[in-house]
Amino acid sequence: MMFLNDPINFIAGWMRDLLTGWGLSNxxxxxxxxxxxxxxxxxFAMVLDILLVWVERKVVARFQDRIGxxxxxxxxxxxxFADIIKLIIKEDITPAGADKLLFNLGxxxxxxxxxxxxxxxxLSSKIFGVDLNVAVLYLVAAGALGTLSIIVGGWASNNxxxxxxxxxxxxxxxxxxxxxxxxxxxxxxxxxxxxxxKITQAQSGIWFAILSPLALIIFLISAIAELxxxxxxxxxxxSEIVAGFHIEYxxxxxxLFYAGELLHAFTFGGFMAVxxxxxxxxxxxxxxxxxxxxxxxxxxxxxxxxxxxxxxxWVIMWIKYSMPRIRIDHMLAFNWKFLTPLALVxxxxxxVLSKVLAGLPNWGYVLGMFFSNIVIGFITVEILRAYGRKxxxxxxxxxxxxxxxxxxxx
Amino acid sequence: xxxxxxxxxxxxxxxxxxxIVPLVFSRLVAPRKPNPIKQSTYECGIETVGxxxxxxxxxxxxxxxxxLVFDVETVFLFPWALSLKQLPLFVVLEGVLFIGILVAGxxxxxxxxxxxxx
Amino acid sequence: MSIPLSWYLILAAALFSIGLFGVLSRKNAIAILLGVELMxxxxxxxxxxxxxxxDPVNMAxxxxxxxxxxxxxxxxxxxxxxxxxVYRRRKTVVADxxxxxxx
Amino acid sequence: MTADQIIFLLCAALIIVSALMVVTTxxxxxxxxWLVAALFGVAIxxxxxxxxxxxxxxxxxxxxxxxxxxxxxVMLTRREMLDKGAQTRSNWWLPALLGLLILAGLxxxxxxxxxxxxxxxxMPEGVDTLRNLGTALxxxxxxxxxxxxxxxLLLAALVGAVYVASGNKE
Numbered sequence: 118m119m120f121l122n123d124p125i126n127f128i129a130g131w132m133r134d135l136l137t138g139w140g141l142s143n144x145x146x147x148x149x150x151x152x153x154x155x156x157x158x159x160x161f162a163m164v165l166d167i168l169l170v171w172v173e174r175k176v177v178a179r180f181q182d183r184i185g186x187x188x189x190x191x192x193x194x195x196x197x198f199a200d201i202i203k204l205i206i207k208e209d210i211t212p213a214g215a216d217k218l219l220f221n222l223g224x225x226x227x228x229x230x231x232x233x234x235x236x237x238x239x240l241s242s243k244i245f246g247v248d249l250n251v252a253v254l255y256l257v258a259a260g261a262l263g264t265l266s267i268i269v270g271g272w273a274s275n276n277x278x279x280x281x282x283x284x285x286x287x288x289x290x291x292x293x294x295x296x297x298x299x300x301x302x303x304x305x306x307x308x309x310x311x312x313x314x315k316i317t318q319a320q321s322g323i324w325f326a327i328l329s330p331l332a333l334i335i336f337l338i339s340a341i342a343e344l345x346x347x348x349x350x351x352x353x354x355x356s357e358i359v360a361g362f363h364i365e366y367x368x369x370x371x372x373l374f375y376a377g378e379l380l381h382a383f384t385f386g387g388f389m390a391v392x393x394x395x396x397x398x399x400x401x402x403x404x405x406x407x408x409x410x411x412x413x414x415x416x417x418x419x420x421x422x423x424x425x426x427x428x429x430x431w432v433i434m435w436i437k438y439s440m441p442r443i444r445i446d447h448m449l450a451f452n453w454k455f456l457t458p459l460a461l462v463x464x465x466x467x468x469v470l471s472k473v474l475a476g477l478p479n480w481g482y483v484l485g486m487f488f489s490n491i492v493i494g495f496i497t498v499e500i501l502r503a504y505g506r507k508x509x510x511x512x513x514x515x516x517x518x519x520x521x522x523x524x525x526x527x
Numbered sequence: 528x529x530x531x532x533x534x535x536x537x538x539x540x541x542x543x544x545x546x547i548v549p550l551v552f553s554r555l556v557a558p559r560k561p562n563p564i565k566q567s568t569y570e571c572g573i574e575t576v577g578x579x580x581x582x583x584x585x586x587x588x589x590x591x592x593x594x595l596v597f598d599v600e601t602v603f604l605f606p607w608a609l610s611l612k613q614l615p616l617f618v619v620l621e622g623v624l625f626i627g628i629l630v631a632g633x634x635x636x637x638x639x640x641x642x643x644x645x
Numbered sequence: 646m647s648i649p650l651s652w653y654l655i656l657a658a659a660l661f662s663i664g665l666f667g668v669l670s671r672k673n674a675i676a677i678l679l680g681v682e683l684m685x686x687x688x689x690x691x692x693x694x695x696x697x698x699x700d701p702v703n704m705a706x707x708x709x710x711x712x713x714x715x716x717x718x719x720x721x722x723x724x725x726x727x728x729x730x731v732y733r734r735r736k737t738v739v740a741d742x743x744x745x746x747x748x
Numbered sequence: 749m750t751a752d753q754i755i756f757l758l759c760a761a762l763i764i765v766s767a768l769m770v771v772t773t774x775x776x777x778x779x780x781x782w783l784v785a786a787l788f789g790v791a792i793x794x795x796x797x798x799x800x801x802x803x804x805x806x807x808x809x810x811x812x813x814x815x816x817x818x819x820x821x822v823m824l825t826r827r828e829m830l831d832k833g834a835q836t837r838s839n840w841w842l843p844a845l846l847g848l849l850i851l852a853g854l855x856x857x858x859x860x861x862x863x864x865x866x867x868x869x870x871m872p873e874g875v876d877t878l879r880n881l882g883t884a885l886x887x888x889x890x891x892x893x894x895x896x897x898x899x900x901l902l903l904a905a906l907v908g909a910v911y912v913a914s915g916n917k918e
Contacts, residue, residue: 144751147530151537159538159545205553208560219781225546232542236535247534250878254605254804255535261812265784268819272777280823288587291594291816298601305608311878369553373546446643449590453633453642457597461630464604465623468611472619475612532795532803588729589913591820592722595813596906599718600899602805603711606882613879618886621896628899632906641910647750648796651864656760656793658854660767660786662847667771669843670836675776675821679783682814683767686790697797698868702875704884708891710802711881714809715898719905721814725821726909732825 123243124415125154155236158246162235166380170197172427173379173434180438204372212365216273223270224366224373230262231381238387239313241397241418253301253311256388257294260343263381264290270374271362283362285445286345292452293342293349296335299460303332303467304392317396321404322479326393328486331463331494333393335456340385341433342452344378348440349448386429390422394429397422459497466493589641593633600629653694661687672739674728678721685717756796763789772836780818784811798871801878 120127129150136146171186171194178185186193211220236246237255249255264287271283305311307328308319316325326333342349363374390396397418398404404412411417443451466489474485607622636642660683667680689710696706731737766786773779787810794803837843858864884890 148533148537151534152541155534155538155541159541163545201549205549206557207553208558209553210561213563221550225543225550228546229539229542232545233535233539236538246538247531249531249535249800251800251804254602254801254808257602258804258807258812261808264812264816268816269781272819272823284587284820284823287816287820288590291598291813292590294812295594295597295601298598299604302601302604302608305605306611309609309612311605311609368557369549373549450642453590453593454637457633458630461626465626468608468619468622469616471611472616532800536792536795585729585733585824585913588725588817588820588824589910591813591817592726592909592913593906595718595722595817596902598813599715599809600902602808603715603885603895603898606801606878606885608882609879610882610886613883614886618888621886621892625896625899628896628903632903635907636910639910639914641914647867648753648756649865649867651858651861652756652760653793653797654858654864655855656763658851658858659764662851662854663764663767663771665850666843666847669846670840671771672837673776675818675825676771676779679770679779679818682783682810683770683786686787686810690790690793693794693797693799693802697799698866701798701869701871701877702880704877704881705891707799707802707877707881708884708894710799711805711885712894712898714805715902718809718814719901721817722905722909723912725817726913729821729824730912 121414121416125244129154155246158235159232162232162380163376165383166376167197167201169379169383169430170200170376172430176431176434177438180435201372204369207368209368209370210365212275214275215365216275219269219273220365221370223266223273224363224370224377226262226266226269228373228377228380230259230266231377231384233262234259234384234388237313238384239317239391239396240422241415242314242317242413243415244419245314248312248314250310250312252313253305253316257298257301260290260294260297263343267362270366274362274365276365279362279364282364286362288445289345289349289448290343292449293339293456296452296456296460297339297343299457299464300332300336300339301392302464303329306464306467306471313391313396317391317398320395320399322402323483324393324395324399328483329393329463329467329490330487331459331490332467333389335460335463336389336392337432338456339452340389341436342448344382344385344433346378346382346433347437348443382433383426383430386431386433387422387426389429390425394425396425455501459493462493463490466490589636593636593641596632597629600625650694650698653690657687657690657694660684660690674731674739675725678724678728681720681724682717685713685720689713752796756793759789759792759796762786763793776822777819780815780822783818784815787811787815799877801881 132150132153133146136149137143141149174196175185175193186196189195189199211217234256237249237252239245239248267286267290268283271279271286274280304316304325307325308316310316310319319325363371366374398412398421400409400412403409412421467486470485470489474482477485604622604625607625611619611622664680664683664685664687667683668677669680671677671680692706692710692713696704696710700706763786766782766789769782770779770786773782787806791803791806791810794800794806885895886892
């Protein structure tokens with residue numbers, strides 16, 4: 118039963134005994150075990166990535182009232198593998214005047230910046246890569262590599278549209294990184310730690326989504342922008358700049374960008390689960406009751422975690438396929454004039470309240486946090502409404518006709 | 528501590544090798560018949576005019592600049608957030624003052640009209 | 646931890662010298678700023694190494710390093726803004742040609 | 749030669765080679781990307797020094813923000829500087845000589861000090877450097893003043909840079 122309760126340490130211990138039995142030194146054994154473990158984890162992530170292609174195509178088809186891939190294999194499950202074979206045997210064109218090395222580095226960095234996130238993703242209390250004490254910032258650092266990959270790819274293509282797309286995408290990503298970093302501070306304050314394991318454990322009683330719903334909303338919006346998905350996908354706005362930074366990429370290199378985007382979306386769904394929905398745990402204390410103790414099994418936890426991550430991914434897809442694209446000036450204004458100030462207000466609120474309410478009993482703390490968020494949300498909506506009214510009045514002065522139309526519409 | 532980072536280091540190396548594998552494999556099996564037309568820069572079918580160095584809006588730079596300042600300041604807030612629990616309330620307010628100064632910069636940029644896409 | 650402190654110091658010294666060379670020999674103003682970044686990083690290596698080897702409990706060294714990060718960010722922001730401003734007026738980023746204030 | 753010494757030397761080689769490329773490459777974009785490599789090497793160095801927080805901050809601030817700003821600036825000003833002609837001054841050997849002299853002097857000084865030959869003591873048990881750093885940055889009897897001054901410095905930089913870069917619309 119050891120295996121079922123702590124699979125990674127069980128296998129690692131067995132292999133350590135085996136390898137040291139062969140006369141290898143302790144340090145080398147550690148490296149070899151890490152090597153094997155990491156390879157297994159990354160291969161798992163990549164296989165999941167391939168399946169995500171199928172999920173994405175199937176779900177978007179349903180959103181658009183189609184059936185989606187259904188010819189190859191049961192429910193079209195073999196379709197993504199066929200896609201990969203197609204991408205691999207396609208001719209790979211490097212445009213003239215491209216910077217060869219950087220042109221190849223772009224897609225590799227793009228997917229690597231996503232894969233390294235899996236090092237800290239806690240699949241369950243016993244199945245995880247590493248429990249870093251700066252994990253939350255590590256998430257931001259990996260995003261920095263992603264930004265770099267886009268600017269490298271766009272620059273190396275030697276194409277106006279690619280460069281323009283890269284500029285837009287980078288302006289987009291770095292702008293929305295600010296509210297994201299600010300919001301990442303909130304789980305850090307609530308759990309009093311940057312380690313994802315500690316953040317998960319701190320939510321065994323109550324999810325942070327309930328303590329700070331506004332933070333969750335801001336995180337979701339900035340995560341979508343960071344991913345460059347619709348409605349923030351003007352980096353690849355087909356009608357304006359053709360395909361954005363990956364216009365010159367074909368074959369497997371394009372496939373890597375595409376796979377990276379899907380895995381990134383899923384991984385962010387996973388991090389949303391960790392930071393706000395209790396990760397692999399968060400059953401509101403249910404797992405402490407004897408009858409439900411099977412919820413503590415690492416394999417059950419992993420399934421729960423993957424389900425929550427898939428839910429986050431599904432929400433991101435839902436938004437992607439129901440929203441039109443936003444213009445770049447609106448998008449940047451939305452970030453700097455609305456999202457960033459709001460995130461800072463929520464941060465100050467959380468920091469001060471976590472101090473003021475610390476003396477209260479648990480339910481007072483939870484209710485105080487929750488209602489303070491509701492109040493802030495309400496005030497924000499009221500300010501927006503007043504602003505909208507003012508704008509409409511200003512517009513009405515300009516053209517009486519359009520005002521009349523709006524009156525009728527209202 | 529050290530072992531955790533060793534793990535991250537190995538992860539980084541393998542994470543870079545894994546995407547290279549399909550690229551190399553593709554290189555081996557995919558046909559390669561380059562010709563000038565195929566390799567020309569894609570621009571919706573017409574010939575490219577000039578080099579790809581068109582003039583970009585300096586506005587992109589302004590946003591990157593505001594981002595840089597904010598990024599540095601918010602990163603400093605992480606140690607502060609971690610020590611909240613051990614410190615008295617007025618120390619928390621020091622962090623709030625820090626955020627206040629940050630907001631002053633944002634307000635200035637806003638007032639100057641630098642956040643407009645003009 | 647079997648690395649002598651002097652290794653770090655020599656590495657930092659080498660990085661500093663390379664940065665200095667870049668600052669003095671480059672024509673392009675942006676490239677000069679790149680050299681300044683290298684020099685600042687050399688300083689930071691020293692600060693963190695001394696923190697680790699001399700006084701790892703007291704955080705003075707790390708705090709200094711953090712302040713250097715802030716200074717580096719401020720320097721880059723203002724420096725590049727100046728370069729871009731000059732470029733817009735005079736269409737050059739060569740440091741020697743920016744000589745309006747020379748006399 | 750122990751394992752961490754080998755890692756240190758590899759990392760040092762990465763830093764030195766990248767730094768040399770930064771100051772000698774003709775294409776400015778490449779110089780900026782080599783700077784990223786050098787800064788990444790410094791981040792690894794922080795990890796070896798057990799300053800994990802600084803390592804991550806190095807990546808976030810330097811690679812994620814400062815390097816991006818450099819690349820933007822290079823792209824914005826690139827039109828006139830098409831990487832043609834000499835990128836270095838004609839009397840480049842003078843700075844090179846100066847750099848070598850300073851390096852030789854510093855190495856001479858460092859080797860001469862036997863105190864610098866020491867190796868690090870093990871990290872004391874139960875010390876949470878991350879939390880200590882946070883406390884040190886905001887507690888009034890430590891470094892709260894530099895902390896707030898840093899934020900004012902950044903505010904001043906933001907105001908100044910925005911003012912200058914906006915070109916105050918002549």
